Amino acid sequence: MTPSEARTIIERTIESIEPLDGASLEAAGVRMDALLKPPGSLGRLEELGIKLAGIQKTDRPSADVKLSLVYAADHGVTAEGVSASPPQVSAIMTRAFCSGKAGINVLAGKAGAILRIVDVGIAVDYDEPADLIVRRVRRGTGNIRVEAAMSADEAAIAVATGIQTAREAIAETGARMVGIGEMGIGNTTPAAALTAVFTGRDPATVTGGGTGIGEAGQKRKIQVIKDAIKLHAPDPSDPMSVMASLGGLEIAAMAGAMLASAADGALVLIDGFISGAAALTAAAMAPLVRERMVLSHLSAEPGHRALAAKLELLPLLDLGFRLGEGTGAAMAMPLVEAGAALLSEMGTLAEELVHLKDPS
Amino acid sequence: MTPSEARTIIERTIESIEPLDGASLEAAGVRMDALLKPPGSLGRLEELGIKLAGIQKTDRPSADVKLSLVYAADHGVTAEGVSASPPQVSAIMTRAFCSGKAGINVLAGKAGAILRIVDVGIAVDYDEPADLIVRRVRRGTGNIRVEAAMSADEAAIAVATGIQTAREAIAETGARMVGIGEMGIGNTTPAAALTAVFTGRDPATVTGGGTGIGEAGQKRKIQVIKDAIKLHAPDPSDPMSVMASLGGLEIAAMAGAMLASAADGALVLIDGFISGAAALTAAAMAPLVRERMVLSHLSAEPGHRALAAKLELLPLLDLGFRLGEGTGAAMAMPLVEAGAALLSEMGTLAEELVHLKDPS
Numbered sequence A, B: 001m002t003p004s005e006a007r008t009i010i011e012r013t014i015e016s017i018e019p020l021d022g023a024s025l026e027a028a029g030v031r032m033d034a035l036l037k038p039p040g041s042l043g044r045l046e047e048l049g050i051k052l053a054g055i056q057k058t059d060r061p062s063a064d065v066k067l068s069l070v071y072a073a074d075h076g077v078t079a080e081g082v083s084a085s086p087p088q089v090s091a092i093m094t095r096a097f098c099s100g101k102a103g104i105n106v107l108a109g110k111a112g113a114i115l116r117i118v119d120v121g122i123a124v125d126y127d128e129p130a131d132l133i134v135r136r137v138r139r140g141t142g143n144i145r146v147e148a149a150m151s152a153d154e155a156a157i158a159v160a161t162g163i164q165t166a167r168e169a170i171a172e173t174g175a176r177m178v179g180i181g182e183m184g185i186g187n188t189t190p191a192a193a194l195t196a197v198f199t200g201r202d203p204a205t206v207t208g209g210g211t212g213i214g215e216a217g218q219k220r221k222i223q224v225i226k227d228a229i230k231l232h233a234p235d236p237s238d239p240m241s242v243m244a245s246l247g248g249l250e251i252a253a254m255a256g257a258m259l260a261s262a263a264d265g266a267l268v269l270i271d272g273f274i275s276g277a278a279a280l281t282a283a284a285m286a287p288l289v290r291e292r293m294v295l296s297h298l299s300a301e302p303g304h305r306a307l308a309a310k311l312e313l314l315p316l317l318d319l320g321f322r323l324g325e326g327t328g329a330a331m332a333m334p335l336v337e338a339g340a341a342l343l344s345e346m347g348t349l350a351e352e353l354v355h356l357k358d359p360s
Helices: A003-015 A022-034 A043-056 A076-080 A088-099 A103-111 A152-173 A188-199 A214-232 A239-246 A249-263 A273-285 A287-292 A303-311 A327-345 A349-355 B003-015 B022-034 B043-056 B076-080 B088-099 B103-111 B152-173 B188-199 B214-232 B239-246 B249-263 B273-285 B287-292 B303-311 B327-345 B349-355
Strands: A066-073 A113-121 A177-183 A267-270 A293-295 B066-073 B113-121 B177-183 B267-270 B293-295
Touching: A003 A152, A003 A249, A022 A043, A022 A327, A043 A267, A043 A287, A043 A327, A066 A088, A066 A103, A066 A152, A066 A249, A066 A327, A076 A188, A076 A214, A088 A113, A088 A177, A088 B349, A103 A113, A103 A327, A103 B327, A113 A152, A113 A249, A152 A177, A152 A239, A152 A249, A177 A249, A177 A273, A177 A327, A188 A214, A188 A239, A188 A249, A188 A273, A188 A303, A214 A239, A239 A249, A239 A273, A249 A267, A249 A273, A249 A287, A267 A273, A267 A287, A267 A327, A273 A287, A273 A293, A273 A303, A287 A293, A293 A303, A327 B103, A327 B327, A349 B088, B003 B152, B003 B249, B022 B043, B022 B327, B043 B267, B043 B287, B043 B327, B066 B088, B066 B103, B066 B152, B066 B249, B066 B327, B076 B188, B076 B214, B088 B103, B088 B113, B088 B177, B103 B113, B103 B327, B113 B152, B113 B249, B152 B177, B152 B239, B152 B249, B177 B249, B177 B273, B177 B327, B188 B214, B188 B239, B188 B249, B188 B273, B188 B303, B214 B239, B239 B249, B239 B273, B249 B267, B249 B273, B249 B287, B267 B273, B267 B287, B267 B327, B273 B287, B273 B293, B273 B303, B287 B293, B293 B303
Parallel strands: A066 A113, A066 A177, A177 A267, A267 A293, B066 B113, B066 B177, B177 B267, B267 B293
Antiparallel strands: none
């Protein structure tokens, strides 16, 4: 696709995101309180059901078709020693996702979710499994410490690629919720940079140890992020340029997938820290996307709290996850599905009192 | 059953609860760290998988067969105005559980759990649905403010009834985990009394508003519990006598069901506040039961934190639930199942590196 086509796709997608349907939210709230339980006694599950009602424009929502999308790409900033794993692992894990033996395979499988893997920018050549969706925008990003992650055109194409791949998968499956995860060695560094920019916090407070670089490694990582922010002087009111200078190909695609899911009436399940950084970007591009999001869990990454606060979303789970891949989103799916089922499957007190002879 | 038979059943059940299998715990820990993910990156799911390994004596545990047990009974203390709902609601809801339209029906259904409902002490006559298990020990308890909830013999029979019904259901289904819930209008009062006794805390700090009695009602409820504890002078080192003087028929049966599940190698999923009070009692009777328990969620009832601390169990979920019925336990089941699946279905890094050609 051309950069101009990409920009048109992004614009039209953002324009088609609607506010939640007020009448359905209200009807679902009334129905929720009339169900065979004290009002409010199923806590956050009730919120989930009502949110789905507002998305689906009905007081009997459904959430049985679930989709897990995983975007994979590489990061030039790994040259700075910000990751404990060699960059080749992105490709190894992307292949593993197609062999069915990784964490997301098992957890999406248990959640009953359909899984799609998209390579939007792995750097190396590798044998591409048949069921891998290959839509590389470029082979890995630039090293953000010394150059832009990608050009403005590439950023637009990466976001539009996320939109297209999500839209295709939603159309094909009929998914009512989409968990959005990733694989990309080194990607906690751009995620922390984006989080610092969009939340206005000091990089030192939102940068963690990733998957095991130790204290010295973490200090180096913070310095790399500070250097990158100083070099690019990002403007948080221009989210596409922030993504181009500091982001990642898979992070851009994830932001696009979130916009597409919101536009197409599927609930957006944010996964961990990287997915959260994509959510910050998507929300900066289209504020209405936020109310169609659920923050599936609180990641062990320190920056996750900052981005949750900025998104004004309360994490659903707190299980100490720090794997990514969409694993946290997969674990939240049964809760979302159950929230919908309350409205669609429970009886109301009024209905049941008719059926049940009053005990004497 | 006779009281003497009941006491024999309880004794033999407690004797047959073993410590977790150390070799399997260790093997599962080693395997968990070798899986295709950074060690520890799936947080509490890893703990769940390893606990199941210790229970099932294998490093490849399974948790696909799930059972929800709901025990129902009435409470004489409702005469003191401690509940917002009339006591007839226990029978109405017990029937609703058999009609499939209540919260636990929907949530156990979504979790793929088999549901069994046991009446161990509903006070009123009602049309008993065909699939209800009726094992009434007596028709409701005495008003604990002025008399014992039940006799020592009745308490033993109620616990043994919980053991027998759980044992039958586990044998019939092959369940690997058992969620243990309840229905009993007024039962947050005996649950708070038991929590105060077993944790040594002031009743005022562990007594909540139940399902909506307001501030004045809560004060009355605290006074009722204080009066009851003064009258019966319970000794926490004699849990069966605490249960007889202050407990409930369904709470006693739940404690029995927990002992039976532990003895029969099924993981015990504690539900909310009432289920937690039963867990405190079971743990006081048989300390080894504790390491076979998972605290599914943090109830909105204030006493739940106190009992979680006493049990040294960290809640898995925090969703603001305060319904009971086993609904919180049902929502934790997918997490436990996923924890087992990590060990049984994920590949190890070593295995995958053989299958995956190194990218060049």
